[in-house]
Amino acid sequence: MKSLSKKIHLTQERNPDGDYRSQLPKIRLKEPSVDKNGVSKELARDIKNRIITELEINEHYTNSNFKMEDLSKLIGLPKHQTSKIINQEFGMDFNSLVNKYRIERARELFLSQSDFQISDVMYDVGFNNSTTFNRAFKKYTDNLTPTDFLAIQGALYQNS
Template structure:
């Protein structure tokens, strides 16, 4: 093992244990952050394991049998972290099934868990020397591939759901999540290349560096902002949509004339009553105020209006801000944005530029 690898492993291990302590001891952090703390602890052990193996007969050699299989739960932990971070939903008893790959690895390798000598011998053997080691390796990388696919599908689903049901959410949340997934895919792609294609040690070193940057950077940022990935109101809307889906068949489909009339009614009420100025307006809230079902409202906006709920409401908000600017209002942009119904500066800037092609400050300059 090179000196560079030893330094990277030592830094990764120390940072992981430190972040685990901080995330668990800080009372400000939420449920998802504590789950991330557990992942930081497990990843820290992944960095420490090669150092223990290198040291051979040390005080920590007996831990090898327990630590070597922990990567079998990384996919499940990442999936659960993303889910709880986005929705705020707590873990359920059934979520213990996500740790089944780890349990299987322990069961099929039970004979090396306690004798330190056997565990050390197991780790040092080539992967193709034992059938059980090859099976274990396939379980570890197999669950990573499956959970990465599930995480991508889940984030995409929540992003679509947010657009369909929420008038205000920070789009940067999903940018963060997609960046996290890109890091995950990059790390495991390098790891798979090293383990199954070509054992180039520089590739393995690069994968460890990516792992440090990915998890520990997210953890540091989340310490500063515990609700980094949380999409407010999404939990309630998911529950609402579940009950709507059950009764959807009884709602039936609207014909084009009914959708056209309903869209005109929705547009009239949203504009005349300035419903868009409510930053917490959701699809179900608007459906109650207009007096239609959530399903019919969503169907009308998407099929007749040609846009999702988030875009439909934010067009009114941007138009409101533009009108104020054209009237030569000298108020701060953020004040105009909050009054129009935007919940944050970041969501206002992103939405305004998306709809007008210009930043709010540039738009103001061009009309003065």
Template sequence: MDTSELNRFVVILIYGSLVLLSLLKLSNPIKVNRKANFWFGIFLFLWSSFWLDEILFLVTDSTIEIHSLLFVRFIQFFTPITFYLSVLFYTNPVFKFKISDLKYTILPVIFLISLIFIEFGFYEFQYVILSLILFQALFYTGLSYFTIRKHQKKIQQFSSNTEDINLNWLEYIILILFIVNIVYVIYNLSYNPNSLNFFINSVFLLVIYFVGYNSLKQKEIYPVEERQREELISIDENAETEGVRKKLISDDELLKLKNQLETLMDIEKPYLDSELNLIRLSELLSISTHHLSYVINTGFQKNFFQYVNEYRIEYAKKLLKDSSKNKLSILGIAYESGFNSKTSFNTTFKKLTNQTPSEFKK
């Protein structure tokens, strides 16, 4: 099988995988992250359309340039926007569109007008088209990346284990696609682009399988109950680093709650629950989530993630020193200490002690 035949096979896999994955996300059989999965499904379907010409050629054995149709080009222009909207709803499921969000339609309208001018023979607008495509792709890719980074800070304010909800996989997709596009542009300037097709398509196929695996196992990020969800989303991700904070309680009340929290952590050890979050801990302390967040941020100068995991690491250190626990593996100690994976345990342990658990045990 030569390279061209392999490339055809890869193209079929790409298109089929994207369409199937799109249908799975739109139908959302496990009913999680509903709005995010809807927009992600639309994004995948639009993404698949970029291979439609090649698929039709393989089926009909004749060149059919679907991508040159005005309607298709206009719809494909929305691909980066739908990706950003999926990121937006993953990170903020209670987001609602406002009148001000009409600003997102400005570039598509300019794009459509440029397409119409080209249809009437004003081919100089082709440069406007290319500029708009490039700008929109870079703008929404960058906006999606910074939205995910902001989300990764926010979830540390209410979750003690962030590995399953940090959306790292979306961040990796953005970086990989950005690098692939740079390679493609540079190669096009210097070499025959056709020779790169197989390589680029192979990379895209791997990215699609990576997307499929991670998107299908993505858990619900925020609680399903709307009141709790809105409470957590309203917590400021920068609260623990702000120089001036809004004072929610008096200094005396703060000191009292700090002591109560430390007593609770020492006696009941709620941190050993791998599913512990701000809501559960606030219920144990019988205070609101906002007050508990304020106590941890202001009273201990930490976020919720840091505060809970420091207790877990101290508990793990005791287990590692305890000769009666020698039968426990590192993974066993991680689970005993409240972590839900060896990776998160090793990363947190190394960050707080400058040693791996194995090094500390020796």
């Protein structure tokens, strides 16, 4: 009992700066895990799932005018916070994320039917010009152009 009263007494002494608090024991309460954006990991996961829903199920990426601002409104967050969560949760920026979905859809269309014109698919998935479409296609298909991709698929189909 004597040592406890001594410890209490020590915590009430002033430090050289005249501050009592620095001598009090530190009590740390467990806080929810928060990322560098000030959003809990659980909330960031929930927002990521809402983004996936808007892109995969509602296919907003097929709109060539789909912008970050549109996605932000759909999920109910400010534009800057949406951008930060996309960067953190998907490891890429908004345009790369949308283009990735567009190219995945283009590949699906090319694989589903052989009579698609490249330009028709390009417009159907949300691209407005062939340069951007080709650049994005090469980025997400191991440097294959749409023409190369179709040629390989045609060769595989003929050999099976």
